[in-house]
Amino acid sequence: MPHDYFKELFESFNDKNILILGDVMIDSYLWGDVNRISPEAPVPILSGIGRENRLGGAANVALNIQALGANPILCSVIGDDIRSHDFFQLLEDQKLSKDGIVTCHHRMTTVKTRVISQHQHLLRVDEEICTPINQDSETKLLSSLKNVVKTHRIDAIIFEDYDKGVITPSVIKNVIEVAESKGIPTLVDPKKRNFNDYKGVTFFKPNFKEFTEGCKLELKKGENESIAQAGKTFQKDQNIDILMITLSEHGVFINRKDGESAIIPAEIRSISDVSGAGDTVISVSALCLIQGLEPRLIARIANMAGGLVCEESGVVPINKSLLMEECVQKIDL
Numbered sequence: 001m002p003h004d005y006f007k008e009l010f011e012s013f014n015d016k017n018i019l020i021l022g023d024v025m026i027d028s029y030l031w032g033d034v035n036r037i038s039p040e041a042p043v044p045i046l047s048g049i050g051r052e053n054r055l056g057g058a059a060n061v062a063l064n065i066q067a068l069g070a071n072p073i074l075c076s077v078i079g080d081d082i083r084s085h086d087f088f089q090l091l092e093d094q095k096l097s098k099d100g101i102v103t104c105h106h107r108m109t110t111v112k113t114r115v116i117s118q119h120q121h122l123l124r125v126d127e128e129i130c131t132p133i134n135q136d137s138e139t140k141l142l143s144s145l146k147n148v149v150k151t152h153r154i155d156a157i158i159f160e161d162y163d164k165g166v167i168t169p170s171v172i173k174n175v176i177e178v179a180e181s182k183g184i185p186t187l188v189d190p191k192k193r194n195f196n197d198y199k200g201v202t203f204f205k206p207n208f209k210e211f212t213e214g215c216k217l218e219l220k221k222g223e224n225e226s227i228a229q230a231g232k233t234f235q236k237d238q239n240i241d242i243l244m245i246t247l248s249e250h251g252v253f254i255n256r257k258d259g260e261s262a263i264i265p266a267e268i269r270s271i272s273d274v275s276g277a278g279d280t281v282i283s284v285s286a287l288c289l290i291q292g293l294e295p296r297l298i299a300r301i302a303n304m305a306g307g308l309v310c311e312e313s314g315v316v317p318i319n320k321s322l323l324m325e326e327c328v329q330k331i332d333l
Contacts, residue, residue: 003328009293010069010320013069016156017070018154018287020061020065022057022076023076023167024057025057025164026086026090026109028051028053030050030116031052056276057160057279061282064318076141100144100145102137110127110129129165133165156289159175161189163194169194176198190204201241202241203240203242205282211230224250227253235255246303247266248266251264252266254295259295280306280317284318301323308326
């Protein structure tokens with residue numbers, strides 16, 4: 001019975017520890033209504049403002065892991081500034097540990113402020129430093145991560161790379177070595193800067209734009225045969241076990257090295273906001289992977305999860321109950 005299978009699967013997530021390494025940030029929102037244009041310049045006036053701060057970036061992956069019932073452990077570097085206090089308060093509010101967070105007075109805490117009216121984005125302001133972390137911060141980050149691995153049973157490590165400088169080639173190399181020595185699977189949600197540095201990881205999940213830019217390819221969505229061939233070539237060169245490329249409205253391509261390959265069609269959705277969908281996809285993929293699911297089923301469930309969060313406004317974690325319900329209704333075992 002699909003219900004019993006998925007109930008057992010989702011319950012199996014509950015005792016898992018997932019280490020998330022990457023660029024954390026605050027997603028800040030200004031909500032209001034636009035009823036007129038400013039007399040000072042041809043720009044809309046936002047009135048009746050509400051404000052909200054949420055955990056973002058790699059911290060949103062932690063929220064998704066937590067929402068799925070598992071235990072997330074964040075490792076990152078933030079600024080030693082006033083916004084770091086906001087970040088630590090958000091961690092406390094969500095009952096997430098701050099033990100893996102390193103502060104650096106040479107950096108600033110990344111904040112993305114979105115101005116929204118009636119579910120429409122009007123403006124986004126990014127406050128950030130994107131240069132790679134310095135040697136001192138890198139040493140402290142790796143020490144913190146190794147301590148987490150030493151003191152906890154870690155079931156998987158997720159690299160959540162937003163190109164903000166926390167993940168460097170040296171960090172990648174060191175963490176992969178640690179993971180391999182402990183038999184811990186590694187999953188990557190990449191960006192352009194370090195795209196080709198993740199050799200030997202277990203699971204690599206770029207979106208279409210990231211894949212074509214990272215591989216310097218001229219491909220179009222819908223060219224499934226060419227995408228599959230390029231993906232398999234990249235996968236072999238990088239010694240990656242499973243490659244999953246999200247293709248938005250064209251679905252998901254997934255391939256296991258020397259194994260099965262599939263294109264999973266997209267779910268028909270009423271899309272409100274695509275922000276954070278990739279965080280959800282990598283989170284669901286990690287928990288399904290360590291439970292031994294076949295790549296095709298991992299892609300189906302992760303694709304559904306990404307679609308569900310796109311129906312919400314703003315960056316939100318997955319709703320575990322809704323995802324399980326969709327799996328039962330739509331996936332034939």
